[in-house]
Amino acid sequence: MEVLEEIPSRVYRFGDKVADGNSKMKNLLGGKGANLAEMCAIGIPVPPGFTITTEVCTEYNELGKETVLKRIKKDVEKAVENIENIMGSTFGDIENPLLISVRSGARVSMPGMMDTVLNLGLNDEVVKGLAIKTNNERFAWDSYRRFIQMYGGVVLGMKPKSKDDIDPFEEIMEHLKEKRKIQLDTQFTIQDLKDLIYDFKDAVKKRTGHDFPTDPWQQLWGAIIAVFNSWNGGRAIYYRKMNGYPANWGTAVNVQAMVYGNMGENSGTGVCFTRDAGTGENVFNGEYLINAQGEDVVAGVRTPQQITKLGSKRWAKLAKIDEIERIEKYPSLEELMPIIYTQLHEYQGILEKHYLDMQDMEFTIQDGKLWILQTRNGKRTGAAMVKIAIDLLKEGSIEEKEALLRIEPNKLDELLHPVFDPVALKRVNIIAQGLPASPGAATGQIVFFADEASKFRNTILTRIETSPEDLEGMNLAKGILTARGGMTSHAAVVARGMGKCCISGAGALIIDYKNRTMTVDGKEYHEGDWISLNGSTGNIIEGKVATSEPELSGEFGEIMKLADKYATMKVRTNADSPKDAKVARNFGAKGIGLTRTEHMFFEVDRIKAMREMILADTVKGRRNALEDLLPMQRSDFEGIFEAMQGLPVTIRLLDPPLHEFVPHQLATQKELAEEMHISLQAVKNKVSELQEFNPMLGHRGCRLGNTYPEITEMQTRAIIEAALNLKEKGIEVKPEIMVPLVGTLNEFLEQEKIIRSTANKIFEEREDTIDYLVGTMIEIPRAALLADSIAKHADFFSFGTNDLTQLTFGYSRDDIGKFLPIYLEKGILTVDPFEVLDQEGVGQLVKMGTEKGRAVKPDLKVGICGEHGGEPSSVEFCYTTGMNYVSCSPFRVPIARLASAQAAIKGTL
Ligand code: PEP
Ligand code: MG
Numbered sequence: 001m002e003v004l005e006e007i008p009s010r011v012y013r014f015g016d017k018v019a020d021g022n023s024k025m026k027n028l029l030g031g032k033g034a035n036l037a038e039m040c041a042i043g044i045p046v047p048p049g050f051t052i053t054t055e056v057c058t059e060y061n062e063l064g065k066e067t068v069l070k071r072i073k074k075d076v077e078k079a080v081e082n083i084e085n086i087m088g089s090t091f092g093d094i095e096n097p098l099l100i101s102v103r104s105g106a107r108v109s110m111p112g113m114m115d116t117v118l119n120l121g122l123n124d125e126v127v128k129g130l131a132i133k134t135n136n137e138r139f140a141w142d143s144y145r146r147f148i149q150m151y152g153g154v155v156l157g158m159k160p161k162s163k164d165d166i167d168p169f170e171e172i173m174e175h176l177k178e179k180r181k182i183q184l185d186t187q188f189t190i191q192d193l194k195d196l197i198y199d200f201k202d203a204v205k206k207r208t209g210h211d212f213p214t215d216p217w218q219q220l221w222g223a224i225i226a227v228f229n230s231w232n233g234g235r236a237i238y239y240r241k242m243n244g245y246p247a248n249w250g251t252a253v254n255v256q257a258m259v260y261g262n263m264g265e266n267s268g269t270g271v272c273f274t275r276d277a278g279t280g281e282n283v284f285n286g287e288y289l290i291n292a293q294g295e296d297v298v299a300g301v302r303t304p305q306q307i308t309k310l311g312s313k314r315w316a317k318l319a320k321i322d323e324i325e326r327i328e329k330y331p332s333l334e335e336l337m338p339i340i341y342t343q344l345h346e347y348q349g350i351l352e353k354h355y356l357d358m359q360d361m362e363f364t365i366q367d368g369k370l371w372i373l374q375t376r377n378g379k380r381t382g383a384a385m386v387k388i389a390i391d392l393l394k395e396g397s398i399e400e401k402e403a404l405l406r407i408e409p410n411k412l413d414e415l416l417h418p419v420f421d422p423v424a425l426k427r428v429n430i431i432a433q434g435l436p437a438s439p440g441a442a443t444g445q446i447v448f449f450a451d452e453a454s455k456f457r458n459t460i461l462t463r464i465e466t467s468p469e470d471l472e473g474m475n476l477a478k479g480i481l482t483a484r485g486g487m488t489s490h491a492a493v494v495a496r497g498m499g500k501c502c503i504s505g506a507g508a509l510i511i512d513y514k515n516r517t518m519t520v521d522g523k524e525y526h527e528g529d530w531i532s533l534n535g536s537t538g539n540i541i542e543g544k545v546a547t548s549e550p551e552l553s554g555e556f557g558e559i560m561k562l563a564d565k566y567a568t569m570k571v572r573t574n575a576d577s578p579k580d581a582k583v584a585r586n587f588g589a590k591g592i593g594l595t596r597t598e599h600m601f602f603e604v605d606r607i608k609a610m611r612e613m614i615l616a617d618t619v620k621g622r623r624n625a626l627e628d629l630l631p632m633q634r635s636d637f638e639g640i641f642e643a644m645q646g647l648p649v650t651i652r653l654l655d656p657p658l659h660e661f662v663p664h665q666l667a668t669q670k671e672l673a674e675e676m677h678i679s680l681q682a683v684k685n686k687v688s689e690l691q692e693f694n695p696m697l698g699h700r701g702c703r704l705g706n707t708y709p710e711i712t713e714m715q716t717r718a719i720i721e722a723a724l725n726l727k728e729k730g731i732e733v734k735p736e737i738m739v740p741l742v743g744t745l746n747e748f749l750e751q752e753k754i755i756r757s758t759a760n761k762i763f764e765e766r767e768d769t770i771d772y773l774v775g776t777m778i779e780i781p782r783a784a785l786l787a788d789s790i791a792k793h794a795d796f797f798s799f800g801t802n803d804l805t806q807l808t809f810g811y812s813r814d815d816i817g818k819f820l821p822i823y824l825e826k827g828i829l830t831v832d833p834f835e836v837l838d839q840e841g842v843g844q845l846v847k848m849g850t851e852k853g854r855a856v857k858p859d860l861k862v863g864i865c866g867e868h869g870g871e872p873s874s875v876e877f878c879y880t881t882g883m884n885y886v887s888c889s890p891f892r893v894p895i896a897r898l899a900s901a902q903a904a905i906k907g908t909l
Contacts, residue, residue: 015048280387434506442479593887701741801866
């Protein structure tokens, strides 16, 4: 690759097989800019242009417009000159004008979240030149009309702010259509377009107080600033938060020569993928429209045609269109423009080989010449992500470690959700079919507006088409259904990115927003009616459909196997019942890291005995009640041990405050008094006696076991007897008894004494023994500080990062909801510390606790059982801390297994 002599620092040029930047510079040039530079350098025909760096966006946010424009002015002027030289036309020239596009481009793709201006450089004079140059007057005036509309909306702030506001430009157009008794934009005459432009400019003057800018340079500076501003627009902020992208990344601005897909029947535009983004299947696919601009394909206004013949035939089958009609009305690009198709096919091959990943490309055919507008690693569903990684591995394109690094751990979550039960699916009433835009199963109640997506617990957002404004509602809905649009429509692309079930282009649906109805084959469905979507087949089903559990099979199973090959830190699960333990074991858990025994006490048949124990005034009374609880606990433990046979099981002694077990409502207090043959007053007295000002810091954890040692005795007995019972049956059991909420060494020693003496007593009674460990949770900062002295006695540590976070930040776990949203909004916190481990603060305690513990006991077993144990970045931190295992909820086990493998791979790279 040839490099231009003088590399500018704020503006990077590309064009005609030469580029200042390359694909490694994503942080500086944004994903789009870096790829445009790279594509150019490898010989792909890209319209020439330049990228203003993301750093300039940050400069703009800090220093403001004037300073920034001064800093980039010279470089931008030079870069425009470079485009002019390559294209052989001049920006602002009346006879041979160069028109340009101005687009955003952050380091990660944020589809539709920021602003774009096309056709920039037009004014009343230039438009005439364009008409002569292209010999297409209609095209020239239509481009000018589109430009004013877009510039007015994006740069001059005339976009409607809510769904109730009217777009001033649309209003003018609708008005003219009514007057002229026409329906489509394409029916406007050249004179109509000229009239529209006149009225548009008038509307701009009225709304902004200024004339529409006629100087192309003024237009360009305005558009650049507007793109920077869109980084801090509502949609972009929401998208950043949803994905955890920091605000200081900024967006780059890409300025490029315009090429036109709407110059007649020999022009067109489209989007294509090197593999199927929904399923991962290795088939080239995509959609295009003849005589159209890029946004027409994604806007879902016209139903696009398929690129390949195979895709076209598949589509026609779903759309119930016969072969004759297909060939006549909807031919594939392969059939319609075979030479262009061959070139496109060649470029997609080059690009996938170059980037070694599935590419999502945009292209335009201008008067018979193919231009590639952009390429990026395509967004895909969780299933496609896994299949593509495994396929690329099998094809020899990438290595095992790389295949694992290609998987986003959190995206595996999609594969762990229930699917429609195949038996239930046989009996359903399919009311219509659309395109299987994003696979999965969704059942919910119909809503027609994005801002009403949480009106019911489970909703299906049902729209004619979606737009970027609908993002939040799409995220909240269980599934998305659109009447228009193809596989690359906004709805389809965004849903796939979110891993949300989506059916698009279901042409049989007649959606009436005003009356909130959806009509299919004459039958009317209303808001609130239940429907189900099968995103894998495109079937729209009436009513609810039962679901069944997913399995770790096929490519998913292969990825997991590969993960275990590289992971050194184990993954256990937090499970309180034999059922959860089995689910987790099927998901590959290598033991249990936390069984919260209190959950067993809450079950209806046990709460009575528990209450009797709490209400008892004497040790004897308490022991009697505990006697009743013993067999129940023992059988629970037996079930869990059996499900986890051969693997370690950590059981934690009782933790929650006792007042959680007593009734607080009068009616239930009365019931309890009657059942226990005591007075209502006695119950009330006990309830108020147990009331605490700060239960999270109150009588819980080992404080319970130390004040009521008989509870620890009973629980130890249940654990050890269960273990011995299974041993008798030949089942291998590895119990680990865990003491919660230890803050001082003596708290632990006191509990350890009770546990060991109870166990010894049982060994004598049964004339048999079993190996077991006694360890502690490190969840109080003081325990982390004194970890060395505790480690002398404890067999293992398990970091309870839920409480450790609570106590380190001083944020109550139960009350953080009151201020967290505001903290996140203001950027005081960037993430919820109860979800993502605070490595900077809480992490120091984890590190210190581990190091201090291992300093006195080098082989001390250390794990984590707080919620963070299933969160990928926290898992990586645990790996770097040297933990033996992480423990998380059953459905996060595959995610943690993968994150553990990735951490190990990154650690050795
Ligand atoms: C913890 O505090 O991290 C923990 C696992 O215990 P719990 O959430 O039950 O308090
Ligand atoms: Mg805890």
